[in-house]
Amino acid sequence: MEQERKINTMIECIHAGKIFHTPDGEHEVVKDLNFSTRENEFLVLFGPGQCGKTTIINMIAGFEDATTGQILAAGKKVEKPDVSRGVVFQSIALFPWMTAMQNVEYGLKIKGVGREERQKRAQRYIDLVGLKGFEKSFPVQLSGGMKQRVGIARAYCNEPEVMLMDEPFGALDAQTRYMMQEELQRIWSTEKRTVIFVTNNIEEAIYLADRIIVLTNCPATVKKEYEIDLPRPRNLVSEKFLALRKEITGILDSSQLEG
Amino acid sequence: MNEKVKERLLSVLCAVISIGLFLGFWWWGTQRTQLGKLLPDPGTVFTAMCGYITGTVGKCSLLMHMLSSLRRVLIGFVIGSLAGVSLGLLMGRYALARAVFNPLYRVIRPIPPIAWIPISIIWLGLGEQAKIFLIILAAFANTTLNAMTGARDVDPELINAARMLGAKEGQIFRTIVIPAAVPAIFAGLQVGISSSWASVVAAEMIKAENGLGWIIQAGMDNNNMSQILAGIIMIGVGGFALTCIMRTIEGVMCRWNKSGR
Numbered sequence: 001m002e003q004e005r006k007i008n009t010m011i012e013c014i015h016a017g018k019i020f021h022t023p024d025g026e027h028e029v030v031k032d033l034n035f036s037t038r039e040n041e042f043l044v045l046f047g048p049g050q051c052g053k054t055t056i057i058n059m060i061a062g063f064e065d066a067t068t069g070q071i072l073a074a075g076k077k078v079e080k081p082d083v084s085r086g087v088v089f090q091s092i093a094l095f096p097w098m099t100a101m102q103n104v105e106y107g108l109k110i111k112g113v114g115r116e117e118r119q120k121r122a123q124r125y126i127d128l129v130g131l132k133g134f135e136k137s138f139p140v141q142l143s144g145g146m147k148q149r150v151g152i153a154r155a156y157c158n159e160p161e162v163m164l165m166d167e168p169f170g171a172l173d174a175q176t177r178y179m180m181q182e183e184l185q186r187i188w189s190t191e192k193r194t195v196i197f198v199t200n201n202i203e204e205a206i207y208l209a210d211r212i213i214v215l216t217n218c219p220a221t222v223k224k225e226y227e228i229d230l231p232r233p234r235n236l237v238s239e240k241f242l243a244l245r246k247e248i249t250g251i252l253d254s255s256q257l258e259g
Numbered sequence: 260m261n262e263k264v265k266e267r268l269l270s271v272l273c274a275v276i277s278i279g280l281f282l283g284f285w286w287w288g289t290q291r292t293q294l295g296k297l298l299p300d301p302g303t304v305f306t307a308m309c310g311y312i313t314g315t316v317g318k319c320s321l322l323m324h325m326l327s328s329l330r331r332v333l334i335g336f337v338i339g340s341l342a343g344v345s346l347g348l349l350m351g352r353y354a355l356a357r358a359v360f361n362p363l364y365r366v367i368r369p370i371p372p373i374a375w376i377p378i379s380i381i382w383l384g385l386g387e388q389a390k391i392f393l394i395i396l397a398a399f400a401n402t403t404l405n406a407m408t409g410a411r412d413v414d415p416e417l418i419n420a421a422r423m424l425g426a427k428e429g430q431i432f433r434t435i436v437i438p439a440a441v442p443a444i445f446a447g448l449q450v451g452i453s454s455s456w457a458s459v460v461a462a463e464m465i466k467a468e469n470g471l472g473w474i475i476q477a478g479m480d481n482n483n484m485s486q487i488l489a490g491i492i493m494i495g496v497g498g499f500a501l502t503c504i505m506r507t508i509e510g511v512m513c514r515w516n517k518s519g520r
């Protein structure tokens with residue numbers, strides 16, 4: 001059983017690439033991408049700039065096809081979205097006509113889980129993300145940070161094997177962002193999952209990651225890998241943290257930093 | 260909250276003033292100018308209206324005429340907008356449906372409902388069916404396009420979110436596309452209900468035994484200006500009431516769309 005779960009949670013990118021055909025010609029955003037996840041690992045894809053990272057998440061999620069190479073989930077080629085791969089969007093993408101509770105229980109409802117059972121399960125995740133008391137609020141009534149908590153609870157509630165997070169805190173202000181990083185760290189410690197987390201924020205990357213894959217900018221491909229074995233919860237101003245930060249920022253060339 | 264009350268009071272005050280001024284000018288015109296020869300003064304029209312409401316015009320009271328017009332509009336509007344919204348949603352979501360129906364729809368849409376009056380009479384005679392047929396067309400023509408736009412412009416991220424949560428195409432259509440299109444659908448329903456109301460009056464003016472259109476037509480035949488004006492005023496009131504009701508329903512259905520802080 002343990003062995004089986006290990007195989008099931010694995011995401012593998014094998015020479016994966018993506019070329020968009022635009023009126024201005026071909027635009028290569030991901031090139032020869034190779035990496036795989038480990039069980040219950042918090043993997044951060046870190047790269048400055050706007051290019052390629054979202055596309056990688058979209059390809060793993062199954063929203064977009066890889067134009068070259070392939071992406072495997074649990075050993076099978078990813079062709080379309082699947083409940084085993086939950087996504088937390090940068091745009092949050094809550095269903096605005098549903099309350100927080102209805103958003104969180106949507107996946108269960110689609111699956112045909114009975115009302116009582118699904119509300120019980122949804123409530124657990126609403127409590128986990130700290131939204132008790134806001135079950136009946138519509139997204140428009142919630143702040144940015146609270147919306148993304150709903151987004152995280154919605155993805156978690158479907159009990160995916162892998163969580164894909166595409167700059168989930170990118171739209172939040174700095175203060176809320178720090179708070180959400182702590183929250184995510186706490187949530188993930190409570191409910192371990194394999195997470196692939198995309199960010200362009202180095203502190204966020206080091207704070208959250210078991211392992212950081214540094215990506216190049218346009219086309220995106222693996223530049224370097226770092227194992228982060230600092231004890232959790234991490235101190236953002238510890239000597240080791242700062243040293244790591246300096247080292248990783250150091251390998252980015254200037255053109256990347258501008259992006 | 261206080262600001263809101265103030266704003267509301269101000270708008271009511273302005274409405275009273277503008278309607279009052281209008282009535283004042285009307286009264287002044289009929290008393291002091293040649294307008295008196297063309298138009299009865301507002302008091303006369305008001306008295307006549309009260310008489311029509313408590314008594315009868317033709318076979319029944321003014322309010323019953325209005326109800327028979329409303330009945331035609333509601334039947335036609337429900338059928339027409341259901342058909343229009345359904346077709347629009349399908350065209351918005353599915354390229355094939357759009358490719359098949361859109362060209363045809365684009366040609367039919369600009370034809371005003373009253374242009375169908377002769378055909379409707381030939382096909383369906385002079386009874387209720389012909390009138391309801393016209394309203395169905397009016398509602399259909401005005402609701403399809405908005406529903407289509409609404410269904411086509413659903414945020415693709417919402418669709419992706421539903422897919423990753425396990426929704427199949429049918430479930431996406433029912434649980435994501437339709438609710439997301441509701442605000443756009445209501446924009447079409449607003450136009451549709453106004454257009455339906457206008458069409459029923461036109462249809463009743465051609466041939467009817469009751470309804471507000473009949474009242475103004477019969478008023479013309481009897482050279483009874485008060486009756487014509489009473490009919491016109493009720494058409495205005497009825498149309499206004501319909502759009503208000505529609506807006507209220509929209510407010511309830513689209514609660515989520517407004518920042519209710």
